[in-house]
Amino acid sequence: MTYSGASSRTLSGEISEEAAGREYTLKGWVMHFRDHGGLIFIDLRDYSGIIQVVFDENEKNESFKSAKKLKNEYVISVTGVVRRRPAGTENSNLKTGNLEILAASVSILNTCETLPFQIDEETDVNELTRLKYRYLDLRSKRLRENIIFRSDFAHAVRDFLGKKGFYDIETPFLTKSTPEGSRDFLVPSRLNQGHFYALPQSPQLFKQILMVSGFERYYQIVRCFRDEDLRADRQPEFTQLDMEMSFVEMKDVIRLSEELFESIFKKVLGAELATPFRVLDYDEAMNTYGSDKPDTRFNLLIANLSDIFKDSSMNLFRDTLSKGGVIKSICLPGGYDIVSRKDIDELLAVVKDFGGKGLAWTKVSRDGSLEGGISKFINAGEKNSLLTKTGGKPGDIIFFQADSNKTSNNVLGRLRLYLAKKYNLIPGEKLDMLWVVNFPLFEYSEEEKRIVSVHHPFTAPAMNDLKYLETEPLSVKSESYDLVLNGEEIGGGSLRIHDASLQERIFKILSISPEDAKVKFGFLLDALSFGAPPHGGIAFGIDRILMLLRNEHSIRDVIAFPKTQKAYCPLSEAPSGVTEAQLKELGIRLIKKD
């Protein structure tokens, strides 16, 4: 074992054409070991890049003999003179591709066992193995660049917000269980047995308290926790850019967020981002895209055909309308040829999965007439209006839903995404950012049989709707805004309630009793009554944003040490068993399984 000093080392990235003829010592990892008889080539990889090293049998030194012992991923220190590569052997993929080092001496700083998979090769190795040997997978160009991008991204965020006068303020991780959210991770307290901390789902209450404290501009890049049943794109711990500002209106938070992304794009992607972003009203998003996080990179817009079919010869259409439902559609351009009878069967199954009752359709034939599906129930007048409203042209196919507005939107919104993927309608390179605003404040939860908050109970209602807060709560809008990128929600926020009595009214509508409110949120209600300023904020999901910007398919690929969908870490084998003594100290025991 040797302790080798950085001081006695040159990075490959520091070696330029002018270095030719001079001797340097480099340290790093062996890549692409190639034994060509009298010549051995390796690529030496360090933190700054890659450079080719040549060991030549004809050179009068020991290096060639030592090089025979090298294997891929050995850690070495190599000393030699930099020279231009012979003409025709340059590698334009490397920054140092015109240069190489002719080794004079080499020493092995550490060896490497046989690799379970080859670095940088996209093989069929399963993800569990890659996660178990994460330190090997992290050496690959792709993951390495993702993690470095993440660091650069965080740096750009902090730089921008620092300049805008935001304070980076740390909030507690051992905090109080948050009702009205997802499931908390709990931490048993040893010093207060029988009591538990909760890991924060977000610093929501603390950032509001910071506004009451007078800091006015807060941000934090902070880990948050949710004990959910994990889907493909979730992690039990995730990172949020959390912000809050005092004395602001919605437009201030929106403008600042846009400037933030402009600045980040410029710094880490070298790209200009067009601002302001498009702003969609929640109702418009639902009615046009069938989603509150619409993917606007492609069309396939939902059209409302209720007016057209009010006298339809189809019972289904008339019945639906008479029950207050709607007839809606999307039109797939070119669908006449590409959607087969078999595809339609598949789409019908898919639509039923999405909660639809069925899938009516009609094709528009070359001569402009309707063909197949429900075409025979559509008269000439209806046809003309239909093609106008849907933009349907010869060669297209139109799909219908006749159902409640909510179900029709939802089913067509999901069908829209399904068709776009199936028929490759999504431009790969495009980044489409937009705001969705004016969400409803409340929704009715069938599960809980009560009114619940769409965002969280601290969201401010729209001023103009205050008057029917109690009488028509479900029609009250909120001062809220979500940021959507390529059909993924990447951020969301709202103005908050800063008036204790209004907050109490909201709790009442949510069926949270004054006693419960006091136990759960007492400190927030207290704080609101001691000079709380008007305030609002937003939080961005960093993992999701990085995944989209890096064109990855999983947030696991932008997290250094992610967990599996079972919330398990194959590297450290967490979670794991603990001793009886540990549990006893905490005053808990395991429930025996039956």
Added chain:
Amino acid sequence: MTYSGASSRTLSGEISEEAAGREYTLKGWVMHFRDHGGLIFIDLRDYSGIIQVVFDENEKNESFKSAKKLKNEYVISVTGVVRRRPAGTENSNLKTGNLEILAASVSILNTCETLPFQIDEETDVNELTRLKYRYLDLRSKRLRENIIFRSDFAHAVRDFLGKKGFYDIETPFLTKSTPEGSRDFLVPSRLNQGHFYALPQSPQLFKQILMVSGFERYYQIVRCFRDEDLRADRQPEFTQLDMEMSFVEMKDVIRLSEELFESIFKKVLGAELATPFRVLDYDEAMNTYGSDKPDTRFNLLIANLSDIFKDSSMNLFRDTLSKGGVIKSICLPGGYDIVSRKDIDELLAVVKDFGGKGLAWTKVSRDGSLEGGISKFINAGEKNSLLTKTGGKPGDIIFFQADSNKTSNNVLGRLRLYLAKKYNLIPGEKLDMLWVVNFPLFEYSEEEKRIVSVHHPFTAPAMNDLKYLETEPLSVKSESYDLVLNGEEIGGGSLRIHDASLQERIFKILSISPEDAKVKFGFLLDALSFGAPPHGGIAFGIDRILMLLRNEHSIRDVIAFPKTQKAYCPLSEAPSGVTEAQLKELGIRLIKKD
């Protein structure tokens, strides 16, 4: 309730002399409400500073009438013209002290209940009350400036390390229980019932894994957790600046840390820091200051008098020496007059508390003769050597310990600090930074009856000591370094073992069986065998550093939302009870108390 926009607002800090005569709208908190009959004065406090606002009964507007309703800590929006204050009424304590705003209109954005304590007043209000209403206490100048300083400090750290090519990489919070450390906070897993995550005591293993992954330069400002019985200056969650580098020697980590602090001092304190810092060998620190984190702002050095007293007429001294012990002392300048008989009784009790058997002493009288205590047992030759060795002068007092070297050092080290505090020998303004290096690798734990690591089991042994690792483990030094500021350890680190077989030897010496090592650290051992580079790092305690730089007495004063010594948060009332249903989901139940 109104939602007031930042766009329609000027900050007090933006108002300069040139603004005089112009009208602005400001928003913030009412401070120092003063009703002078026809004139009402307030200080308006916002995020950027404070400015005086005048409401004049003679002005033809409603503002005076509205101002009558104001109280301290109300949140208001006020519009008025900036003017120079009348000569003689300027306030040089304020940046805007030559200016005031003559209010034309004012609106109340929020009210404030009667305050439980006055902002900015250092009263006798107990800390629990201050923590319960933390949002009020955080409005005080002192706490506010501490939190902003903390944000600036973090920014300066990131700026420096970013420029030095360090990557900010996030490590998991839900991780594996770390043996060989303090007690972990555990998090029961719902998806893997009966298994637990642990919150990290530090990202030690993950940062080493990042080095094996090839990132070479890592840092993170990261929360860490220890479930300890809390002392005054500890918190269950604390913040660490964590760093790791590959291909470095001790001097590289030391030099980079010094540059980091130079840069921070310049940026956040506007001060030049003298580097390199002093470097003390561990043995020297123990023998001279009786501490591995010596406070070097004052002298009172420990002297070894064993040679002088080898033929002492005192049985105690001779017996101690014959048993392999030592005679050591510290000399308190001016102690002749200021240390009374009663003080000596007090010091004796204190020394016994520290683990000493007694406290021998002698005064040096004005004429240079020894007086009192053990003076009659000290002959002329011994006296001369004693005064030379201790630097004792007429008017001083010398205290002795005759005991094992370890106990003598420890007792005199603690007595040294006690005397320095009691007699005000510590210069308040001084910041003294130094390194303590070459700690022993191991120590014997009486409690566990086995050899344990002084730092942690991944610390590299000194190269030269490898040969007697197994034969004389307790005399093996380590490649470690602690950074000490004013007698507090503010950082510590080491070079790490990067050789799997050496790591296994260390585990064996620590009586960790190969099976145990595999279960506990298997993934690290694996990683070391797959091309691990030489590496080392350091971690700094941010809370402690900020406390010292802000001249505070508790780390609670530099943390936005600290917990009490019972690990309790009076603001949110965490930890708290949870429901049976929550526990059942986690597969745990509470142990009933007897």
